[in-house]
Amino acid sequence: MSLKQASALIVVILLIDQVSKFYIKTHFMLGDEIRVFDWFRILFVENKGMAWGAQIPGEYGKLLLTTFRLIAVPFIGYWLWDSVRKNGSRTLITAIALIFAGAVGNIIDSVFYGVIFEHSYNQVADFMPEAGGYAPMLYGHVVDMLYFPLWSGYLPEWLPIWGGEYFTFFEPVFNIADSAITVGFFLLIIFNKKVFPQDKKEQEQSKETVN
Structure with a gap:
């Protein structure tokens, strides 16, 4: 996969991610829900922290998290560029592009949404309110x-710890950017040997170790 193709994939994911978020933000109140199927719903929630709602405690926790994301993205971008330069596999480049797009998509929310939305x-939030944003x-x-x-x-009841409790699978609410990151990581894990091939010397050393 060329850098141009990877960039196109990133742009498409970012467009879908941001358009969907913009629509939700300007048409839904927090907690509003549309039941598409019993097993799939559109439910508007906002995540102040990381995946699964985890947060860095303290007054500057959110700032530290956003700063970390901003620092991490250039490294992912370099990884993508370097993988293309070294003729990495299509699977590897696709996975990195997905992770990069997802990371950028959520960074846009963290950096700008507090300023441009109520x-x-x-209430349904206004875009670019005169009184300023919410953060x-x-x-x-x-x-x-x-x-x-x-x-x-x-x-x-026989289950330890959680026995008898009400449980929902799959409970986390996520977005397109999260999906892209998840798919990217799964590609790296599932096709590990394909995306990170060992060179001949390493393969020979591995065989000698086994023998």
Whole structure:
């Protein structure tokens, strides 16, 4: 895959991600839900932290998280460029492009959404409000909306710790950017040997070690 093709993939993912977030932010209040199927719903939530809602505690936790993301993205971009330069496999380049696009998509939320949108508590947010946004730059919340409650019910009593509790699978709400990152990482894991091939010397050393 060429750098041009990888860039096109990144642009497409970013467009889908940001258009979907913009629509949700300007048409939904927090907690609004559309039931598409029993197992798939559009549910508007905002994530102030990392995946699974985890947050860095303290007044500057959000700032540290956004700063870390901003630092990480250039390294991912360099990894993509270097992989293309070294004629890496299509799977590897696709995976890195997906991760890069997802990271940038969520960074846009964190950096700009607090400035360009109103808050969404009990109201549909305006874009570029005259009174200003709901948070300073770098303190924006990531917009999530994809919810797949594939199964809900009470767990068996005999299970340790969680026995008898009500459980939903899959409970986290996510977005297109999260999906891109997840797919990218799964590609790297599933096709590990293909995307990170050993050279002949390493293969021979591995065989000698086994023997």
